[in-house]
Amino acid sequence: xxxxxxxxxxxxxxxxxxxxxxxxxxxxxxxxxxxxxxxxxxxxxxxxxxxxxxxxxxxxxxxxxxxxxxxxxxxxxxxxxxxxxxxxxxxxxxxxxxxxxxxxxxxxxxxxxxxxxxxxxxxxxxxxxxxxxxxxxxxxxxxxxxxxxxxxxxxxxxxxxxxxxxxxxxxxxxxxxxxxxxxxxxxxxxxxxxxxxxxxxxxxxxxxxxxxxxxxxxxxxxxxxxxxxxxxxxxxxxxxxxxxxxxxxxxxxxxxxxxxxxxxxxxxxxxxxxxxxxxxxxxxxxxxxxxxxxxx
Amino acid sequence: xxxxxxxxxxxxxxxxxxxxxxxxxxxxxxxxxxxxxxxxxxxxxxxxxxxxxxxxxxxxxxxxxxxxxxxxxxxxxxxxxxxxxxxxxxxxxxxxxxxxxxxxxxxxxxxxxxxxxxxxxxxxxxxxxxxxxxxxxxxxxxxxxxxxxxxxxxxxxxxxxxxxxxxxxxxxxxxxxxxxxxxxxxxxxxxxxxxxxxxxxxxxxxxxxxxxxxxxxxxxxxxxxxxxxxxxxxxxxxxxxxxxxxxxxxxxxxxxxxxxxxxxxxxxxxxxxxxxxxxxxxxxxxxxxxxxxxxx
Numbered sequence: 001x002x003x004x005x006x007x008x009x010x011x012x013x014x015x016x017x018x019x020x021x022x023x024x025x026x027x028x029x030x031x032x033x034x035x036x037x038x039x040x041x042x043x044x045x046x047x048x049x050x051x052x053x054x055x056x057x058x059x060x061x062x063x064x065x066x067x068x069x070x071x072x073x074x075x076x077x078x079x080x081x082x083x084x085x086x087x088x089x090x091x092x093x094x095x096x097x098x099x100x101x102x103x104x105x106x107x108x109x110x111x112x113x114x115x116x117x118x119x120x121x122x123x124x125x126x127x128x129x130x131x132x133x134x135x136x137x138x139x140x141x142x143x144x145x146x147x148x149x150x151x152x153x154x155x156x157x158x159x160x161x162x163x164x165x166x167x168x169x170x171x172x173x174x175x176x177x178x179x180x181x182x183x184x185x186x187x188x189x190x191x192x193x194x195x196x197x198x199x200x201x202x203x204x205x206x207x208x209x210x211x212x213x214x215x216x217x218x219x220x221x222x223x224x225x226x227x228x229x230x231x232x233x234x235x236x237x238x239x240x241x242x243x244x245x246x247x248x249x250x251x252x253x254x255x256x257x258x259x260x261x262x263x264x265x266x267x268x269x270x271x272x273x274x275x276x277x278x279x280x281x282x283x284x285x286x287x288x289x290x291x292x293x294x295x296x
Numbered sequence: 297x298x299x300x301x302x303x304x305x306x307x308x309x310x311x312x313x314x315x316x317x318x319x320x321x322x323x324x325x326x327x328x329x330x331x332x333x334x335x336x337x338x339x340x341x342x343x344x345x346x347x348x349x350x351x352x353x354x355x356x357x358x359x360x361x362x363x364x365x366x367x368x369x370x371x372x373x374x375x376x377x378x379x380x381x382x383x384x385x386x387x388x389x390x391x392x393x394x395x396x397x398x399x400x401x402x403x404x405x406x407x408x409x410x411x412x413x414x415x416x417x418x419x420x421x422x423x424x425x426x427x428x429x430x431x432x433x434x435x436x437x438x439x440x441x442x443x444x445x446x447x448x449x450x451x452x453x454x455x456x457x458x459x460x461x462x463x464x465x466x467x468x469x470x471x472x473x474x475x476x477x478x479x480x481x482x483x484x485x486x487x488x489x490x491x492x493x494x495x496x497x498x499x500x501x502x503x504x505x506x507x508x509x510x511x512x513x514x515x516x517x518x519x520x521x522x523x524x525x526x527x528x529x530x531x532x533x534x535x536x537x538x539x540x541x542x543x544x545x546x547x548x549x550x551x552x553x554x555x556x557x558x559x560x561x562x563x564x565x566x567x568x569x570x571x572x573x574x575x576x577x578x579x580x581x582x583x584x585x586x587x588x589x590x591x592x
Binding site for chain 1: 317344349350351352353354355380381382383384387404405406407408409411412414415416418419421422441442443444445553575576577578579
């Protein structure tokens with residue numbers, strides 16, 4: 001049996017920004033350290049929750065460099081490197097590899113909609129061919145409600161057959177447990193990671209590899225506990241209690257805009273007002289929403 | 297009465313690529329020259345038809361520089377500069393201005409879906425504030441079937457009220473004449489440009505400003521004729537004949553994937569095989585499609 005890779009609890013880390021809306025490296029590094037200290041196996045930075053696509057390629061590179069320079073082990077980082085432009089995806093992926101980061105989370109090119117399966121395969125294949133680095137490990141990123149470009153099963157099958165050992169995982173953020181279970185059943189050896197916190201537990205029971213999630217910015221410890229002890233009969237009550245807290249946190253953060261809600265709650269918890277800011281087109285919660293969220 | 301800007305027939309130019317899938321500057325410049333010679337008022341390069349989002353920012357800058365360096369007047373160019381990252385949109389827009397190009401076509405940031413009107417306004421407003429150049433003229437780009445981020449009327453109204461003289465136009469590629477007519481009626485002085493070739497004529501009759509279209513890569517002369525003579529009673533038959541050819545060309549190019557079809561037809565017409573290539577996730581037509589298109 002091949003070990004699943006990646007496997008564990010990965011936080012889709014929020015990205016703090018300065019008053020000028022530039023990435024706040026120091027605050028971000030501190031956040032990554034806290035997430036690892038709370039039990040995350042790694043940090044999936046520069047994803048949807050991290051507002052990656054609102055940052056330029058230079059800003060993305062700068063954030064990743066800051067985290068590596070701060071001494072966080074590259075093998076605990078899963079940066080997002082998939083953007084619409086082929087050459088930019090290649091450049092971001094090569095840059096990650098140059099820092100010793102070998103596993104990346106890759107959106108499909110998401111501008112054109114209704115692309116063919118051949119076209120989607122070609123887009124990923126061209127990246128692999130151009131990066132041309134045997135260390136590369138790719139986690140496909142299926143989030144059709146945001147990318148509007150789903151990753152169909154035949155494309156996954158063809159990529160895995162054509163590039164053995166490269167396409168080792170998939171982050172499934174569509175929010176449908178049945179789809180995740182079907183991925184597990186269809187692709188033995190593929191690490192299926194839940195994109196929604198409450199679904200990690202049922203996915204683990206079905207053979208999944210863990211999660212890359214947003215609410216873990218707040219409840220990393222509970223997710224890590226569930227991941228480690230979900231099969232331990234002696235801890236059933238504790239696992240259930242942790243899972244209940246995860247579900248409650250996720251429900252709370254989903255009442256209003258999710259990223260803004262998570263940032264508000266993190267600002268309150270850490271006392272760092274910098275967490276309040278988002279880069280347009282996303283905005284902080286308005287006062288009424290913030291009051292309602294805090295009262296919840 | 298304020299003159300509409302931009303006004304006329306603008307070709308959403310296709311972008312030829314080399315065997316390595318890099319932009320082919322020489323072939324592109326020749327294409328732009330031909331479009332202007334055929335009667336286009338300008339070239340709307342680096343849009344959806346031009347596969348702009350499949351190119352890196354550096355590649356986009358290189359293409360625009362090549363066209364300007366070739367001596368094509370900057371005031372006849374309408375490059376696309378809107379991408380998901382705020383800072384990248386700002387950089388591309390500033391770059392265009394640095395070359396003397398003052399009017400750009402700007403997609404909304406298109407990664408996040410379901411953004412609020414406040415968020416969309418903030419995204420455009422932040423670009424204007426950061427570019428901080430009174431020469432700037434922005435054509436909003438409404439293409440919800442591709443961007444999945446429509447531009448609502450209240451956002452247009454607020455941008456025009458907040459930044460008078462900046463948001464002078466909108467390219468409406470949704471394909472719904474009633475929506476274009478409503479834009480004309482709601483926003484006096486706003487240049488409404490049809491994104492579909494057959495709709496330019498009825499839009500002109502309703503007070504529209506012209507078009508930015510894909511089929512004009514093939515039928516620029518007919519579009520220019522319709523634009524100039526649509527109100528000339530002595531030329532009704534000729535205008536109708538040109539319009540019929542436009543509709544036929546558009547229908548032909550829409551039978552299979554549009555951009556690939558246009559490139560095939562342009563390759564056949566110019567004898568330049570370089571036009572056959574597309575950058576993934578788009579692909580050339582397969583042989584059966586190509587045969588059927590040529591037979592049509």
